[in-house]
Amino acid sequence: MAKKKSLKGLGARYGIKLRKQYTKIHHQLKETRVCPDCGSKQFGRDAVGIWSCRKCNFKIAGTAYDVKL
Ligand SMILES: [Zn+2]
Numbered sequence: 126m127a128k129k130k131s132l133k134g135l136g137a138r139y140g141i142k143l144r145k146q147y148t149k150i151h152h153q154l155k156e157t158r159v160c161p162d163c164g165s166k167q168f169g170r171d172a173v174g175i176w177s178c179r180k181c182n183f184k185i186a187g188t189a190y191d192v193k194l
Pocket residue numbers: 160161162163164165178179180181182183
């Protein structure tokens with residue numbers, strides 16, 4: 126039985142396709158978003174599924190990685 130190196134984090138466990146998706150989601154998560162209420166760019170994910178604006182405290186439920194308006 127051949128030994129396989131285990132990689133950190135998302136390693137060989139997932140295929141390249143999934144890793145690409147993971148990277149995409151991470152970029153999505155860090156994207157600058159505009160608050161739909163006041164237009165401030167300090168809008169981001171508060172918790173999984175909850176997005177909020179740091180300026181006006183506007184809160185919206187979205188998905189874990191993106192806002193669906
Ligand atoms: Zn706002």
